[in-house]
Amino acid sequence: MKQRELQTRPADTPSNDLAEILERDGCVVLEDFVSQSHLASINRDLQPFIDATMRSKNNFGGFKTTRTGALMARSPACRDLAIEPRILKLVETFLGPYANTFQLHVTQAIRVLPGETAQMPHRDRWAWSQLQLPPDVEPRVNPVLAKLMTEIEPQLNLMLALTEFTAANGATRIAPGSTRLADDVQVPEEAFVAAEMSPGSMLIFTGSVFHGAGANTSQEDRIGLNIDYAVGWLRQEDNQYLSCPPEIAKDLDPKLQELLGYAVGGPSLGYFTPPLPAGEDLCPPQRALEDGLATPKLKPDGQLLTGIEKN
Numbered sequence: 001m002k003q004r005e006l007q008t009r010p011a012d013t014p015s016n017d018l019a020e021i022l023e024r025d026g027c028v029v030l031e032d033f034v035s036q037s038h039l040a041s042i043n044r045d046l047q048p049f050i051d052a053t054m055r056s057k058n059n060f061g062g063f064k065t066t067r068t069g070a071l072m073a074r075s076p077a078c079r080d081l082a083i084e085p086r087i088l089k090l091v092e093t094f095l096g097p098y099a100n101t102f103q104l105h106v107t108q109a110i111r112v113l114p115g116e117t118a119q120m121p122h123r124d125r126w127a128w129s130q131l132q133l134p135p136d137v138e139p140r141v142n143p144v145l146a147k148l149m150t151e152i153e154p155q156l157n158l159m160l161a162l163t164e165f166t167a168a169n170g171a172t173r174i175a176p177g178s179t180r181l182a183d184d185v186q187v188p189e190e191a192f193v194a195a196e197m198s199p200g201s202m203l204i205f206t207g208s209v210f211h212g213a214g215a216n217t218s219q220e221d222r223i224g225l226n227i228d229y230a231v232g233w234l235r236q237e238d239n240q241y242l243s244c245p246p247e248i249a250k251d252l253d254p255k256l257q258e259l260l261g262y263a264v265g266g267p268s269l270g271y272f273t274p275p276l277p278a279g280e281d282l283c284p285p286q287r288a289l290e291d292g293l294a295t296p297k298l299k300p301d302g303q304l305l306t307g308i309e310k311n
């Protein structure tokens with residue numbers, strides 16, 4: 001593997017130029033992407049949720065790390081970031097060769113606490129299939145799926161620094177140029193670079209690049225806002241219909257509703273039949289956001305209470 005540096009670019013770099021770097025390196029840092037006032041709003045929205053979040057409890061997620069999700073339901077300022085036009089343009093440019101529609105895949109604030117050890121290097125596309133397994137994950141390798149994943153780019157991620165990101169406090173460690181290595185290769189330590197950034201700067205990285213959270217040997221928390229996008233025809237990692245259910249999604253920006261999954265994802269992906277009222281035809285997902293759609297209730301015997309039972 002040819003050793004590469006982690007490239008840094010201004011926030012207004014055209015998406016075609018960024019997509020080229022991402023294609024080659026799998027990662028790039030955008031400097032000062034978010035204004036200080038937007039950053040302050042994100043922090044204000046998230047702080048109570050981050051403070052209350054319990055620690056992860058597994059080898060992959062860490063034992064001194066907290067992961068605060070459901071950010072589209074919880075934070076107006078995170079919603080603004082998720083549909084920021086420069087980001088959406090980049091998502092469309094980079095993932096466009098592999099899909100016609102795109103969706104949110106993960107939304108998480110990741111806080112690495114003092115004393116946390118380094119996360120195992122991984123590729124985020126392993127959410128669908130992987131050859132190298134974390135010790136605590138049930139092995140479910142599908143070789144066909146694993147091969148398919150090597151032939152496409154299914155995912156594009158952003159990690160916005162909410163605190164300083166330093167080598168000492170657990171900045172994401174990433175191996176630029178590692179996108180085409182075999183899944184089971186041991187990526188050498190020297191290939192990894194700490195994505196050091198100031199609050200407001202952002203690491204953009206693909207589902208194919210090896211990376212992981214660094215060890216936090218400092219006395220301070222490292223907090224990053226992670227928003228991932230995926231092609232519209234694969235299942236979301238973080239189930240957005242549950243993390244941001246229709247009661248909340250109905251009041252959001254239509255573009256965000258679409259990214260959450262409340263829109264058809266292809267010629268016939270994602271339609272549904274409202275359980276009530278009886279008699280409805282197949283509906284596009286947006287229908288679930290309309291007022292007046294009955295909340296289904298079950299009778300004691302487990303059958304749906306239709307309201308059209310005979311007395």
Ligand SMILES: O=C(O)CCC(=O)C(=O)O
Nearest residue numbers: 110171172211212213214
């Ligand atoms: O927090 C980070 O820097 C990276 C986290 C990560 O890669 C993950 O949890 O999949």
